[in-house]
Amino acid sequence: MxxxxxxxxxxxxxxxxxxxxxxxxxxxLLQLVNQTLAPLGITAxxxxxxxxxxxxxxxxxxxxxxxTRNQIVAVIVVxxxxxxxxxxxxxxxxxxxxxxxxxxPRYQQFxxxxxxxxxxxxLQLTPADATAQAIELAAQTVGAHLLTQQRLS
Numbered sequence: 599m600x601x602x603x604x605x606x607x608x609x610x611x612x613x614x615x616x617x618x619x620x621x622x623x624x625x626x627l628l629q630l631v632n633q634t635l636a637p638l639g640i641t642a643x644x645x646x647x648x649x650x651x652x653x654x655x656x657x658x659x660x661x662x663x664x665x666t667r668n669q670i671v672a673v674i675v676v677x678x679x680x681x682x683x684x685x686x687x688x689x690x691x692x693x694x695x696x697x698x699x700x701x702x703p704r705y706q707q708f709x710x711x712x713x714x715x716x717x718x719x720x721l722q723l724t725p726a727d728a729t730a731q732a733i734e735l736a737a738q739t740v741g742a743h744l745l746t747q748q749r750l751s
Contacts, residue, residue: 606716609637611674611709614667614702621664624648631673643677651676654685656692671705678712682739683746690750 612634622630624645632642652659657672665673672692679688695704 605637609716610713613709614671614705617667617670619667621661621666622670623664624660627665627670627673630670631677634674635677638678640677640681643673647677648673654689656689657696668701671701675705675708687747687750691746694750 612630618626618630627648628643628645635643651657651673656676657669660666660669676688676692679691683691695701698704
């Protein structure tokens with residue numbers, strides 16, 4: 599689904615506090631994550647994808663087939679990062695966050711940074727030339743990607 603500049607400029611990820619306190623089942627996880635990310639036009643998360651994330655150790659196996667806040671935010675963040683990063687890079691980032699045992703504050707940092715990036719990029723775009731805008735965004739994306747790779751190494 600295509601988004602207008604203003605649509606993405608107003609996008610907000612679910613806050614930590616708004617996430618379910620009690621563990622949820624797979625279907626609830628998929629519904630929550632897909633509703634959250636739908637405005638971004640990202641491909642819907644599937645059960646197979648979530649199971650793959652578990653196998654790749656992005657987060658621990660669910661207990662009693664139920665997923666906690668930590669696992670929910672991992673699915674959200676991995677799904678967003680997959681838009682630009684390979685799974686090896688994502689794994690390095692997730693492991694650093696997991697090892698820090700600071701999942702809630704790191705998710706909040708990601709939330710704020712992601713929303714800020716969408717707002718700033720939307721504000722900086724001028725309506726004159728869509729191709730020039732795409733070139734500018736692509737160059738910024740690659741630059742940010744390279745800097746991210748360097749920081750995770």
